[in-house]
Amino acid sequence: MSDNWAIRAQGVSKKFGLTLRQSMKYGLRDSVRKLAGRSSTTDVLREGEFWAVNDVSFQLNGGEALGIMGVNGCGKTTLLRILNGVYAPDKGRVQIRGRVGALIAAGAGFAPMLTGRENVYVNGALLGLSTREIDGLMDEIIAFSELDHFIDLPVRNYSSGMYVRLGFAIAALSRPDVLLMDEVLAVGDLNFQKKCYDHILQLKRGGTAIILVSHSPGAIWAVCDRGLFMNKGAALVDGPIEQVIREYDDQNSRNALAADVQFAHASNSHSAVSASKAEPIESFEKSGTGDVICNDFKVLSDHGEAVRELKFEDPFTIEVTVKVNKPIENFIIRVVADAVHYRNIVSLDNYEQGAPVDLLAPGTYIFRIRVEQQNFRPGAYAFNLAIISRHIGAHLFLWLKCGHIVILSPHERFLYSDPNAVMHFDAAFSHETLEAIG
Known part of the structure; x- marks a missing residue:
């Protein structure tokens, strides 16, 4: 060294009591023991204490x-x-x-x-x-x-x-x-x-x-x-x-995801009964006319497994199971991703992506959205699902925070020093001679 x-x-270690009463009780007890010349028990946890x-x-x-x-x-x-x-x-x-x-x-x-x-x-x-x-x-x-x-x-x-x-x-x-x-x-x-x-x-x-x-x-x-x-x-x-x-x-990303999932589950718990029926859905997280119902949204890895974490730049597939209760013309399914500090950072839309569905008959369908080259920065992301009919200004189905994902930091490179992580300019350099010496 x-x-x-x-x-x-x-x-170095320091512990505290979970309540003021416990802290005062143990503090007084330790002080008395020290005054009496006896060793205290400050190096072990007692009931109600934490490190x-x-x-x-x-x-x-x-x-x-x-x-x-x-x-x-x-x-x-x-x-x-x-x-x-x-x-x-x-x-x-x-x-x-x-x-x-x-x-x-x-x-x-x-x-x-x-x-x-x-x-x-x-x-x-x-x-x-x-x-x-x-x-x-x-x-x-x-x-x-x-x-x-x-x-x-x-x-x-x-x-x-x-x-x-x-x-x-x-x-x-x-x-x-x-x-x-x-x-x-x-x-x-x-x-x-x-x-x-x-x-x-x-x-x-x-x-x-x-x-x-x-x-x-x-x-x-x-x-x-x-x-x-x-x-x-x-x-x-x-x-x-x-x-x-x-x-x-x-x-931080894992904690943000866990908090988001807990909040979404709490918000959706009271709407589980109505969500299974062909009735209008009204809740903070889900809403719609009842003509379309979705209770299954997954993010899949390349191995087809449902995941909550992906490596930086890993491809993935979104899988959505949709129940249609009446014929829907000009069917559009849209998935929008939100980050912690930003909303609507990316939108995946079957109509905009050149895969229109002119008519969808009643039945149950699985829609898959394949993303081969994602460039999410490391962090936590929430997905929102919207199902609409083109030219109709109402959601047939809307599910906020239906899916969550954490993009992990890469270990083979450090993004804060990566020229593409913050900003990179393609610049052309040139020079001219003002005066030649010798």
Whole structure:
């Protein structure tokens, strides 16, 4: 191991009670045992407790940046608070060399009745700065935070963005040896975020060890050298940023799919009886005239198996079983895909795809839609099914969120550095000679 380490975490664990009553009971019991000189049971789980952080170990050298990613509740902020000394670990130990600057929560450590200027002195003193050092930094802190004449306003009147600007300016401009940051920078506007990240990179080049907790793959990719992916308190991946971002994206996609499926099932449960009959259907997820009914929508792999996950760029088939209760002219079946942040990103329509159905007699049919070359970006997607008759402005059948799929991140390439992942221009280069020498 390198002797240039700035942070060492060895087997760090922290547990909490599920209720305040349990936490207070166990805390009081452990305190009494310590006062009596007896060992406490903080290294094992008791009834009603859970590990918020469980056996996390890593080392970070000066001038390196570690990105910590994971879905909400995985233990990222708890780990950061252990590193900052807010919490004592129940197991393991943390070693940190040098001065620590931390930005973990907007407004944390600020006295609301004091002005911004007075809070600079208080927080600077907590960081180990002398009054003379704080005086020398004051103008730079005010300029960086862009607070100007608001610096002498009580911070209780600050917005969340003003809290973050002042907090970051104090933590970063104090030239810490270790800088700990949670997702709070997301509160700032784009111009301030850019200024912060430029300064973070400058600190990193100067030898500061940086830990950044973020839900932004772009921020982690831009700043960090390696990462931790956490899930349920444990560090499942400690390695290259590419691997951590892949795991984070896939976990997010699976969680989004699970939530979507649970919501769709809850919304559809009360409509199951009417959906099996040739009667008008009215519910949040299904609606229609009752002339057409569909209760079976599948996404099939190349092997013909119903799947919820596909690899990046894998072909697939959509299979829909439709019961038609009366003759339908100009039959159109349409499948539309929604992503988490975008609707109607792709539409598959038998009429637009050159496969019209002029007349569909009563009966049960299976429609298959084959997609040979899909270019979904990794993530969670929901499918919506619409059945209409051309030139009639009403849905014969509409089923929202009828199917779900997760596209997994590819492991053979990293899309955030792929020229086709964000934007790629085909450019022509040329040059001309302005002056020839010799």
